[in-house]
Amino acid sequence: MRFLKGHGTENDFVILPDRDGSLELTASQVAALCDRRSGIGADGILRVVPAKLSPEAVEIAGRAGPGRDAEWFMDYRNADGGMAEMCGNGLRVFARYLVAAGLADPGEFGVVTRSGVRTVRLDREGDVSVDMGAPEVLGESVATVGGREYEGLVVSMGNPHLACVTGEPVTGLDLAAQPGFDPAVFPQGVNVELLNLVGERRVVMRVHERGAGETRSCGTGTVAAAVAAAHLAGETTGTWTVEVPGGLLSVTLDGTTSHLSGPAVLVASGDTPALV
Numbered sequence: 001m002r003f004l005k006g007h008g009t010e011n012d013f014v015i016l017p018d019r020d021g022s023l024e025l026t027a028s029q030v031a032a033l034c035d036r037r038s039g040i041g042a043d044g045i046l047r048v049v050p051a052k053l054s055p056e057a058v059e060i061a062g063r064a065g066p067g068r069d070a071e072w073f074m075d076y077r078n079a080d081g082g083m084a085e086m087c088g089n090g091l092r093v094f095a096r097y098l099v100a101a102g103l104a105d106p107g108e109f110g111v112v113t114r115s116g117v118r119t120v121r122l123d124r125e126g127d128v129s130v131d132m133g134a135p136e137v138l139g140e141s142v143a144t145v146g147g148r149e150y151e152g153l154v155v156s157m158g159n160p161h162l163a164c165v166t167g168e169p170v171t172g173l174d175l176a177a178q179p180g181f182d183p184a185v186f187p188q189g190v191n192v193e194l195l196n197l198v199g200e201r202r203v204v205m206r207v208h209e210r211g212a213g214e215t216r217s218c219g220t221g222t223v224a225a226a227v228a229a230a231h232l233a234g235e236t237t238g239t240w241t242v243e244v245p246g247g248l249l250s251v252t253l254d255g256t257t258s259h260l261s262g263p264a265v266l267v268a269s270g271d272t273p274a275l276v
């Protein structure tokens with residue numbers, strides 16, 4: 001089976017083009033492909049399937065009004081094989097692949113995700129931007145990292161986040177282990193972001209992703225982080241720069257929706273005998 005490898009600020013993905021919608025991926029196949037020692041290695045998988053060939057996508061797009069013309073469905077899986085509703089960096093890499101493969105024209109187009117149809121745009125400067133939709137602030141909760149508790153904002157970006165602003169430098173934290181969280185608030189698990197405010201609308205963020213462990217970046221996580229920083233400042237609009245271990249992302253909140261922008265690159269392609 002043909003695959004490609006790409007990343008967005010070092011949040012990395014195996015891309016599996018599935019033009020006839022026939023690939024039935026099991027959780028163990030996904031985990032094997034994402035294994036960094038015995039597989040290709042990635043934080044997640046992006047299956048690229050025509051929306052009209054996926055019953056799941058047809059149902060989502062049917063609910064999406066103007067987005068129902070979106071031609072492609074991003075079937076995203078976490079490295080552990082579990083499904084997630086949305087992946088911001090994955091969607092930016094997905095869009096990069098569609099254009100590079102001649103499956104979409106450069107410019108703006110819609111992609112079906114489990115969180116609905118999202119509009120992506122390839123900028124002239126080379127960045128890929130996504131309209132991530134309206135962040136939903138659902139309250140407050142607490143994450144436990146290394147025995148310490150961090151208060152955070154519960155934010156849904158389609159997928160669940162707990163974004164914790166702290167004065168303690170996040171660069172020193174050990175995020176290898178799953179942070180503790182309240183399962184009553186997050187029955188499906190949660191992505192945990194720890195962040196420092198380091199300047200005018202600028203934050204440094206680290207993340208432990210549900211289903212993938214600590215990653216070098218998380219697009220939905222950076223939007224949740226910007227929302228938490230804005231919340232603390234009493235703001236609802238503006239553009240935040242988010243420094244993650246894998247690079248820089250820009251998040252704009254306009255009071256109605258949110259936009260995520262940054263680099264997305266394809267780095268390799270090949271064939272894997274793991275999926276025949």
Ligand SMILES: N[C@@H](CCC[C@H](N)C(=O)O)C(=O)O
Pocket residue numbers: 011044078083084085086087088089090159160191209210211212217218219220221
């Ligand atoms: N890295 C992604 C988020 C991927 C899904 C997440 N691990 C979850 O389970 O919700 C991003 O860039 O948004």
